Amino acid sequence: MSTVTEAQGDAARPEVAPPGPWSFPVPARHTLSNGIELLAYDIPGQYVVSVRTVLPLPLSAEPRHIEGVATAMARLLDEGTAEHSPEEFAELLERKGIALGASVNEAGLGVDLDVPKRHLPEALGLLRLALAEPVFPQAEVERIRRTRLAEIEQERALAPQRAAREFVATFYDADDRASRPSAGTAETVGALTRQDVVAFHARHVGPQGMTVVVAGDLSGLDVVDDFEQTLGSWEATRQTTPGAAAVRSPDAARIVLVDRPGSVQSELFVGCAGPDRRAEGGWAPYPVLGFVIGGSPNARVDAVLREEKGYTYGIRSVFRPRSSGGLFLTSGSVRANSTVESVGLLLDILDGVREGLTDDEVRAGVDFVSKTAPGRFATADAVADEAATLALEGLTTEFTTSNLERIRALTADDLVTAYRRWVQGEWTVVVVGDASAHAEGIRSLGRGEVAVVPN
Amino acid sequence: MPLDYPIHQRTLANGLRVVVSPDPSVPTVTVNLWVNVGSRHETPGRTGFAHLFEHLMFQGSRNIASGEHFTRLMAEGGRLNATTWFDRTNYFETVPKGAYELALWMEADRHGHLLDAVTQENLDNQRDVVKEEKRQRYDNVPYGKALIEVYAAVFPPEHPYHHPTIGSMEDLDAASLEDVHAFFRRYYGPNNTVLTLVGDLTAEEGFAAAERYFGHLPATAETPRDTLPQLAPLTAPxxxxxxxxxxxxxxxxxxxxxxxxxxxxxxxxxxxxxxxxxxxxxxxxxxxxxxxxxxxxxxxxxxxxxxxxxxxxxxxxxxxxxxxxxxxxxxxxxxxxxxxxxxxxxxxxxxxxxxxxxxxxxxxxxxxxxxxxxxxxxxxxxxxxxxxxxxxxxxxxxxxxxxxxxxxxxxxxxxxxxxxxxxxxxx
Known part of the structure; x- marks a missing residue:
């Protein structure tokens, strides 16, 4: 309870001065001689330079029987090149303080590099070797395969990952690539050979369509020349066809209980279809909705499940865009003996947003998302990540700036209209917990058909 | 390459150590407080208390309603949290420059006057939240307790690092309002705290604001004990x-x-x-x-x-x-x-x-x-x-x-x- 009286000596509550205008940094653009688009963000004082290469490459390009080949290929890029053994290559990276990582998601391949500024030229030379001349030694392929098989078991043992896997399997059509793990299943990874990896790289990895982002303190560097001498000299052709939007399963709206006997918490994972960044009506409302519904301890969900009931440490909501279409997801864990009540409360809260939002909620959400932007994009890696994510969707960071402008103008009506466009009470619900304790209770909620599957 | 981030330090009359590091590259100010209390200061039967206490710092103080610390500062474009570790507890927010004095005022209110607002209801609620944090991070995760077992194996019983910051369910259950009051009086106070400001402000602005909002708080914290002598390595596996x-x-x-x-x-x-x-x-x-x-x-x-x-x-x-x-x-x-x-x-x-x-x-x-x-x-x-x-x-x-x-x-x-x-x- 607030009071207006002040103790002796306490200063008066200060007024807040509104922030000035802000826009996302503007990159210098250059097309390398082999067609790679270079975006250079000069951010003085950022002494670690972040480089992000992105290449559109839908997971549907993977042959069905060896799904996971794209991830395996990415993980093997720095495990041996035409010039260097895996151990030599690792040593070249470590001696210059280079962090190099590669991964794939539904939209494409990303190779990330962070390096102290003075070692950037050498780092780019190594990046070129990793992309252009990986040799995929048999022993390393075996090792990466075995590591992935162990990782699948780790993911099965972790409730949030297990829930996410069951969610996509339930939500997406069984024939769609999106219904299966990005990095492959035990069966498909087990079937993978070195030749598959070599062939996948040869077919799909090349400069055509690639964007490379560099962000950091670029003063005194000749960035265009550094990139031209390295990535710009890479010649390869690729034959990749664009992917299609993932297809929702006709019976996605149901409840799946993944049975984990004795679990002291239940993991909840609830979702429905959501927009991508080009959606009709614009993307602006969705980050705000995510915050208002499940972005803080006092957002709609945690105001009840955490602060009123004490059932959870925290549940988060997010609209997650994909290259085409997206998801609206809410997830977190609750105390085991509150599982049934929590599922009911959570679905009621999510449905209730269709009825409207208060002006205070809208103001708080709009201000949080828009006014945090300067701080969220203050470092080289954050700038590079944003630019790379957008590049993979064919957008530039002008989108970030214009989207923030649109966010500032949002009204309660805009948000509710946007929410209703996607949320119609058709929930896919996954609960990872003790089926013997909760299955009957969840059925009795009457929120949909309940299936129990083993962990 | 020697680094040269500008650093200005001053100690207020009440013992608060203030550091200002100006950096105008972003129009924000980061407010960061470290309090010299962590799980190493906990007593037997009250493990996990420093962390539970940290949660209560978000449930209101003399002039701030329960939950307002998060809602108000987030609505001003703030990103904030707090953490507890063996050696210390920290509280931090990054806000647009125009809101940093509000952040300091709110921090001073809870660091000076928490006890005006602590209630049994808030204690019980946050005890439940912390138990779910423990289940989520340690109990319901494969290998989740591995580091807890490492601490117990490496450090002798009764040593400050023998027990983990999250504590035990039994000790969390035992925590009372009296414990909250005693803990605050013993450890919280400007003379046991460091305030750092980094961002779009000058050293003089930072010191003046620190004085304005914290300068009147009395030096209430007890003098910390000396740190313990160096432990020798284990003598047998x-x-x-x-x-x-x-x-x-x-x-x-x-x-x-x-x-x-x-x-x-x-x-x-x-x-x-x-x-x-x-x-x-x-x-x-x-x-x-x-x-x-x-x-x-x-x-x-x-x-x-x-x-x-x-x-x-x-x-x-x-x-x-x-x-x-x-x-x-x-x-x-x-x-x-x-x-x-x-x-x-x-x-x-x-x-x-x-x-x-x-x-x-x-x-x-x-x-x-x-x-x-x-x-x-x-x-x-x-x-x-x-x-x-x-x-x-x-x-x-x-x-x-x-x-x-x-x-x-x-x-x-x-x-x-x-x-x-x-x-x-x-x-």
Missing amino acids: VTVDRPGAVPNDRVHIAFRLPVDNTDEFFASALAIDALGGLSTSRLVQRLVRREQVANAVQAHAMGFVDGVSLGFFVLDVADGQDPATLEAAVVEELERFAVEGPTAVEMESALAQSERSWLSALAGHEERADLISQHVLLHDDEQFVNTFLDRIGQVTPDQVREAAAAWLRPESRAVVRHLVAAEEDAA
């Missing part, structure tokens, strides 16, 4: 086996280390990097790449102040391999390293990766402020962010070898093994 429902065997091999912010600690940390912390480290090369008996090897050094630090290796055992074989290989590599010391390439690599991770840590205002607060509160060294790389750069290969020979001896290891249990034994 300890092994703790935990069979359970885990996907593969995982082995933690842990050691006592010298206290933080000493050349010996830095040398130990570089030894640990060379042995297990790099993709080219000896254990990764041997166990992951060549013999392929481990899926992964990691290594960490955690610096503490109360008479000891912690170093450990984590081995993810490959399917079908015997964890004892891996442990024997680690022993062999430790023995060899204690004789040979690091190679020139290992030194170069460990220093290069330390440089990148240090520069990355300092790249954002939040972590820069946090590192400044840490080293002012615990080491009285406001320039640490600027001097750390030079200090580790001066560590010699011989010092690294000596540190390994003294602190990473095989007989001084504590081993915690999470082993795949047969179905009928699984918990």
